[in-house]
Every structure is written in C-alpha cells, then in structure tokens.
Amino acid sequence: xxxxxxxxxxxxxxxxxxxxxxxxxxxxxxxxxxxxxxxxxxxxxxxxxxxxxxxxxxxxxxxxxxxxxxxxxxxxxxxxxxxxxxxxxxxxxxxxxxxxxxxxxxxxxxxxxxxxxxxxxxxxxxxxxxxxxxxxxxxxxxxxxxxxxxxxxxxxxxxxxxxxxxxxxxxxxxxxxxxxxxxxxxxxxxxxxxxxxxxxxxx
Numbered sequence: 001x002x003x004x005x006x007x008x009x010x011x012x013x014x015x016x017x018x019x020x021x022x023x024x025x026x027x028x029x030x031x032x033x034x035x036x037x038x039x040x041x042x043x044x045x046x047x048x049x050x051x052x053x054x055x056x057x058x059x060x061x062x063x064x065x066x067x068x069x070x071x072x073x074x075x076x077x078x079x080x081x082x083x084x085x086x087x088x089x090x091x092x093x094x095x096x097x098x099x100x101x102x103x104x105x106x107x108x109x110x111x112x113x114x115x116x117x118x119x120x121x122x123x124x125x126x127x128x129x130x131x132x133x134x135x136x137x138x139x140x141x142x143x144x145x146x147x148x149x150x151x152x153x154x155x156x157x158x159x160x161x162x163x164x165x166x167x168x169x170x171x172x173x174x175x176x177x178x179x180x181x182x183x184x185x186x187x188x189x190x191x192x193x194x195x196x197x198x199x200x201x202x203x
Contacts (some may be wrong), residue, residue, distance in 0.1 A: 048119055
C-alpha cells in the first residue's frame with residue numbers, strides 16, 4: 001500500500017500559511033488582554049479625612065452652572081514647589097467659594113513605572129469637596145481619580161498636566177459616606193507630589 005499523502009499535505013499547507021503571514025495577508029491573533037501590573041494601586045498607605053467645619057454648604061444646584069470652577073485654574077502654572085503651588089491653586093479654586101482644607105497635605109514620590117498610590121478618602125454626606133494635587137518639575141503628567149466603595153469612578157482629572165483638580169468642572173458632593181479611594185498615578189516622569197482635600201462647611 002502506498003504511503004499516505006497526509007503528512008506532505010500538512011507540511012505544504014503549513015508552509016503556505018507561513019508565507020501568507022509573512023506577506024501580511026493574515027492578521028496575527030490578538031494577544032490575551034492583560035492589566036498592567038505597574039499601574040495597579042498599591043495598598044492604602046495614608047488617609048485624607050474630613051473634619052467638622054461650621055458655616056453654610058456650597059449650593060449643589062450651582063456646582064456646574066458657575067463658570068468659576070473651571071476658570072479659576074485656566075492660567076495656573078506650577079512655579080514655587082508642590083506644597084506652595086497647591087496652596088495657591090486651592091486659594092484660587094476653593095477658598096473663594098467657601099471651601100476649606102479638611103486634612104493635612106499628603107506628600108509622596110512616584111515614577112511612571114510604579115503602581116498608582118491609593119489613598120483612603122473619608123467624606124461626609126451632604127458636603128461638597130474638591131481635591132488638588134501638584135507635582136514637582138520631574139513629573140510631567142499626574143492623574144487623580146476618586147472611586148466609590150463599590151469601585152465606581154465618581155470623579156477624575158486625567159489631563160496631561162503635572163497637577164490635577166478633581167472634579168475639574170465643579171465640586172463633588174457625595175450621596176454616601178464612604179470610605180472612598182483616591183488613586184494618584186504618575187503617567188510620565190518621576191518625582192514628588194502633594195495631595196490635599198478641601199471641603200464645604202456644614203450646618
């Protein structure tokens with residue numbers, strides 16, 4: 001009985017497929033999706049806590065109708081160092097509407113290949129908040145996101161700047177107590193940064 005032509009046929013078919021792939025006629029199979037380890041959050045290492053303030057709250061109805069909230073940082077440029085720049089940014093974008101610092105500033109360092117830093121954010125229902133973050137000259141892109149206890153993204157600033165205002169278009173007024181998570185991520189560069197929380201007064 002003559003030998004089966006199956007093996008030569010398979011070899012020839014494999015050669016044809018390889019040739020087509022090299023010629024660009026076939027698309028390569030997509031790689032399996034993967035979450036980059038280097039930007040998964042680190043374990044929480046610090047906490048931005050609310051403190052009690054007296055006075056009147058920010059009007060929730062005016063949060064997004066007031067052009068002040070986005071105009072206040074239009075001409076902002078870091079010049080004096082992260083802490084001084086953050087204070088200047090907050091004085092322009094929080095203090096004029098009655099928001100005040102509710103916790104000490106948080107200082108940290110990170111480079112682009114590091115995991116994001118995750119902070120614990122404890123807030124109060126019925127208050128409005130704004131987060132500020134400013135990096136030193138070694139960081140070219142600093143991103144900040146706020147996530148609800150169930151993992152939902154509730155606010156973020158992912159613009160390509162070495163500083164962030166969260167939310168960018170008006171204060172965030174949570175309808176639950178938390179705790180929330182704040183992810184601080186260096187997308188480009190390396191260096192130090194500072195993060196601060198400002199909140200509206202409560203009755």
